Amino acid sequence: DQQVKQNSPSLSVQEGRISILNCDYTNSMFDYFLWYKKYPAEGPTFLISISSIKDKNEDGRFTVFLNKSAKHLSLHIVPSQPGDSAVYFCAASVDSSGTYKYIFGTGTRLKVLA
Amino acid sequence: EPEVTQTPSHQVTQMGQEVILRCVPISNHLYFYWYRQILGQKVEFLVSFYNNEISEKSEIFDDQFSVERPDGSNFTLKIRSTKLEDSAMYFCASRGIPSPLHFGNGTRLTVT
Numbered sequence: 001d002q003q004v005k006q007n008s009p010s011l012s013v014q015e016g017r018i019s020i021l022n023c024d025y026t027n028s029m030f031d032y033f034l035w036y037k038k039y040p041a042e043g044p045t046f047l048i049s050i051s052s053i054k055d056k057n058e059d060g061r062f063t064v065f066l067n068k069s070a071k072h073l074s075l076h077i078v079p080s081q082p083g084d085s086a087v088y089f090c091a092a093s094v095d096s097s098g099t100y101k102y103i104f105g106t107g108t109r110l111k112v113l114a
Numbered sequence: 115e116p117e118v119t120q121t122p123s124h125q126v127t128q129m130g131q132e133v134i135l136r137c138v139p140i141s142n143h144l145y146f147y148w149y150r151q152i153l154g155q156k157v158e159f160l161v162s163f164y165n166n167e168i169s170e171k172s173e174i175f176d177d178q179f180s181v182e183r184p185d186g187s188n189f190t191l192k193i194r195s196t197k198l199e200d201s202a203m204y205f206c207a208s209r210g211i212p213s214p215l216h217f218g219n220g221t222r223l224t225v226t
Contacts, residue, residue: 043207
């Protein structure tokens, strides 16, 4: 039962261009969404989040968009830099027992070409 | 910036042996988690822990698994009798209120 899906396993983008990473979810009870970045041999690092009451959140080069009707969120990185090359996971949380268990997608490997 | 620390970074064990993975969460955090990632697959939730008890656990977290917060700083995951399919990266995470999950760098468990 894959409640959070990232259908693109990989993405290559030229340095300076926009990277768009996509994520779909099936559970309408999710109320908090996050993006994490992961480098090899490290744990996931929090990047940006969005609450279900918003449709956009921006932090520097990173913007997350949420389309609740389509159950879709996306992460935009602009301009993309070689250091952005990593695996990006979207995650969604369900407030079950108030513990905010996060469900992760399968990840998208982003490669930014210099 | 405070961080979640995990030890060891790599653990090799024989099938059937017990392992204990250790974590020191961020000091003022209240919620603690274990996740795992089998090579090339997604990060999977194992268990959440709050107020000295398990809040929620996944179907992966069967009777072979247990968690403990033996003192004010450590949070451990024990696998009683390891199986080959337990080989994975195990990530500890913690969070405060409100804050996103902060992950450690993981322990790579290899069961031979």
